[in-house]
Amino acid sequence: MTKPLSAPLEVGFDYTRSLGPTLSRFMTALRQRRVTGVRGSDGRVHVPPAEYDPVTAEPLTEVVDVASTGVVRSWSWAAEPLEGQPLDRPFAWALVLLDGADTALLHAVDAGSPDRMRTGMRVRVRWADDRVGAITDIACFEPSDEPALEPLDDDGDPVTMITSPVRLHYRHTASAEESSFLRGLAEGRLLGQRCPACGKVYLPPRPACPTDGVPTAEEVELPDHGTVTTFCIVNVPFLGQRITPPYVAAYVLLDGADIAFLHLVLGCAADEVRMGMRVEAVWKPREEWGPTLQNIDHFRPTGEPDAPYDTYSQHL
Amino acid sequence: MAKQQAAVVGTGQTHHAAKRLDVSMAGLCREAVDRAMADAGVDWPDIDAVVVGKAPDLFEGVMMPELFLADALGANGKPLLRVHTAGSVGGTTANVAASLVQAGVHRRVLAVAFEKQSESNAMWALSVPIPFTMPVHAGAGGYFAPHVRSYIRRAGAPEHIGAMVAVKDRRNGARNPHAHLRQPDITLESVRASKMLWDPIRYDETCPSSDGACAIVLSDEPTSGAAAWIHATALRTEPTTFAGRDQVNPQAGRDAAAALWKQAGITNPLAQVDVAEIYVPFSWFEPMWLENLGFTDEGQGWKLTEAGETEIGGRLPVNPSGGVLSSNPIGASGMLRFAEAARQVMGRAGDHQVDGARTALGHAYGGGSQFFAMWVVGSERAGVR
Ligand SMILES: [Zn+2]
Numbered sequence: 001m002t003k004p005l006s007a008p009l010e011v012g013f014d015y016t017r018s019l020g021p022t023l024s025r026f027m028t029a030l031r032q033r034r035v036t037g038v039r040g041s042d043g044r045v046h047v048p049p050a051e052y053d054p055v056t057a058e059p060l061t062e063v064v065d066v067a068s069t070g071v072v073r074s075w076s077w078a079a080e081p082l083e084g085q086p087l088d089r090p091f092a093w094a095l096v097l098l099d100g101a102d103t104a105l106l107h108a109v110d111a112g113s114p115d116r117m118r119t120g121m122r123v124r125v126r127w128a129d130d131r132v133g134a135i136t137d138i139a140c141f142e143p144s145d146e147p148a149l150e151p152l153d154d155d156g157d158p159v160t161m162i163t164s165p166v167r168l169h170y171r172h173t174a175s176a177e178e179s180s181f182l183r184g185l186a187e188g189r190l191l192g193q194r195c196p197a198c199g200k201v202y203l204p205p206r207p208a209c210p211t212d213g214v215p216t217a218e219e220v221e222l223p224d225h226g227t228v229t230t231f232c233i234v235n236v237p238f239l240g241q242r243i244t245p246p247y248v249a250a251y252v253l254l255d256g257a258d259i260a261f262l263h264l265v266l267g268c269a270a271d272e273v274r275m276g277m278r279v280e281a282v283w284k285p286r287e288e289w290g291p292t293l294q295n296i297d298h299f300r301p302t303g304e305p306d307a308p309y310d311t312y313s314q315h316l
Numbered sequence: 317m318a319k320q321q322a323a324v325v326g327t328g329q330t331h332h333a334a335k336r337l338d339v340s341m342a343g344l345c346r347e348a349v350d351r352a353m354a355d356a357g358v359d360w361p362d363i364d365a366v367v368v369g370k371a372p373d374l375f376e377g378v379m380m381p382e383l384f385l386a387d388a389l390g391a392n393g394k395p396l397l398r399v400h401t402a403g404s405v406g407g408t409t410a411n412v413a414a415s416l417v418q419a420g421v422h423r424r425v426l427a428v429a430f431e432k433q434s435e436s437n438a439m440w441a442l443s444v445p446i447p448f449t450m451p452v453h454a455g456a457g458g459y460f461a462p463h464v465r466s467y468i469r470r471a472g473a474p475e476h477i478g479a480m481v482a483v484k485d486r487r488n489g490a491r492n493p494h495a496h497l498r499q500p501d502i503t504l505e506s507v508r509a510s511k512m513l514w515d516p517i518r519y520d521e522t523c524p525s526s527d528g529a530c531a532i533v534l535s536d537e538p539t540s541g542a543a544a545w546i547h548a549t550a551l552r553t554e555p556t557t558f559a560g561r562d563q564v565n566p567q568a569g570r571d572a573a574a575a576l577w578k579q580a581g582i583t584n585p586l587a588q589v590d591v592a593e594i595y596v597p598f599s600w601f602e603p604m605w606l607e608n609l610g611f612t613d614e615g616q617g618w619k620l621t622e623a624g625e626t627e628i629g630g631r632l633p634v635n636p637s638g639g640v641l642s643s644n645p646i647g648a649s650g651m652l653r654f655a656e657a658a659r660q661v662m663g664r665a666g667d668h669q670v671d672g673a674r675t676a677l678g679h680a681y682g683g684g685s686q687f688f689a690m691w692v693v694g695s696e697r698a699g700v701r
Binding site for chain 1 (some may be wrong): 432440447452453462
């Protein structure tokens with residue numbers, strides 16, 4: 001069997017995080033080159049602060065200043081830094097117990113080499129030049145017995161929200177059956193498969209019939225025309241949208257298929273699209289074809305009489 | 317099947333709003349949890365286990381809420397479970413928590429569900445462009461609108477039914493101090509004049525995007541003045557697509573309802589259920605789910621709505637709290653339905669109390685109408701009628 005097709009899938013979003021009262025004070029202090037913790041019910045000072053006590057679950061409110069210097073309690077060498085990490089050169093991830101704190105903070109230590117790292121070593125905060133009220137205001141820690149830079153008061157507003165960007169890089173791989181379908185599309189063909197048990201024709205084909213659980217193997221070539229079973233008119237714009245609204249997103253049931261798929265209908269006014277309308281594919285120019293359903297630019301009305309409701313009602 | 321009886325002994329929910337910038341996710345959950353524990357008259361040592369549910373991870377970019385919320389949910393040193401069934405998750409979470417009591421594993425369980433929609437973008441999260449496919453997806457509204465059109469065609473329903481549901485639920489929401497949208501002056505005309513978003517679904521027929529949380533305390537014995545006894549629970553699932561799938565009246569929903577009514581000893585749901593909190597994120601889903609749940613025959617649900625029978629005071633008040641159309645913190649929306657059903661039979665529903673409510677339905681669905689969760693709660697122990 002030929003190799004399944006795959007393609008990159010990039011997912012990215014800048015999530016926001018409302019901080020609530022406790023973390024708001026922590027982030028605001030970082031902007032001023034101060035590190036703060038919170039005192040728990042058992043007297044321990046938690047850094048970073050816990051919003052709720054790990055023992056009693058009660059809200060914690062007693063903010064305590066701790067030092068910007070401390071001791072490495074444990075560490076691990078990151079030889080190949082990844083996107084989004086604190087440093088772009090090899091560094092140590094370390095649990096740092098700041099002076100005055102009872103719990104350790106996880107952060108990067110810019111030691112240059114694992115030979116310079118050891119448990120028990122003294123480190124200090126290397127403050128970022130431009131601080132915004134985020135954990136990245138601590139650029140990293142550095143080996144040192146000296147104090148860190150002095151706090152720098154500001155009269156800015158309290159930090160109440162942070163932005164937390166997420167970037168995911170996937171490789172999306174189609175199944176072997178979908179890959180055959182996609183390679184067919186690259187040649188302008190619509191290749192479905194018939195279930196040997198129920199006889200239903202799936203387009204795109206699946207590795208197995210969802211109803212019978214058996215592999216489908218018999219290939220069925222389908223025509224590029226069919227019936228709109230149902231549809232909606234998308235009038236609403238949104239982040240990441242690929243087609244400019246308004247557009248008609250319609251379920252198209254190709255003649256001979258037993259399942260409809262979602263595609264675009266153009267070629268008439270949106271409010272003229274009907275359930276039962278007969279449509280045909282409008283293919284992009286052949287030189288633009290690839291292994292994708294997007295080779296079909298859209299479907300357009302054929303002008304035939306509408307399909308009777310009974311012919312597609314079981315596909316709704 | 318002999319099992320331990322379980323009851324809701326306390327419920328709590330946040331004030332729901334488009335943006336709850338004043339609290340963290342932990343703080344949002346605690347607002348609901350603290351109210352539920354106060355309602356139940358219990359404290360942390362009384363809680364044996366915690367079950368948490370939230371919306372799909374991309375919705376708010378939080379993959380493991382059970383890790384970072386353990387402190388806030390008082391779960392350290394206790395069993396903490398996370399449930400995940402898309403939009404129905406709040407209902408499923410309540411059912412899982414109930415099963416822990418019914419099975420005799422724990423005596424008192426705290427169930428929590430939440431969502432901070434303001435920290436993400438659900439339309440974006442539901443429309444990630446998968447390679448090789450047509451990028452025609454347009455969020456939940458875009459997914460459900462074609463199936464709403466199919467319902468209208470199949471049932472021969474008049475066009476104004478969707479607007480009637482919107483008016484009813486938003487006016488009900490105006491009686492609910494926790495509701496996100498409170499619109500006492502909404503009218504059929506104003507709904508029908510609102511913008512068509514995903515034709516045939518209009519803006520005013522669409523749920524809002526909310527921040528909010530809900531919590532429930534379940535117990536084997538009453539802990540405060542009132543209890544909502546669990547008479548039946550049901551969960552069912554089906555694939556998103558297969559040839560011949562009924563997208564309007566999904567089999568999983570029909571099967572769940574049949575199992576639910578049987579377990580609850582209910583033979584005529586319309587006559588025997590006093591109030592229903594049904595997951596209606598787009599107004600047309602009221603008549604669709606009335607049929608799917610077996611309150612009416614297929615194709616007849618809209619007639620119950622049109623006759624005003626789903627209003628407070630009708631034969632079957634549906635969503636007296638204002639429902640999902642008035643508040644939609646997605647991860648919590650299902651649990652809100654379950655909690656509101658409990659509040660009704662506990663007599664604690666305030667200004668949206670249905671007089672004499674003794675038997676209530678809580679219902680949720682999620683994914684592409686794939687996951688169904690429901691329970692029946694009553695003012696008396698199961699088996700006592
Ligand atoms: Zn089959």
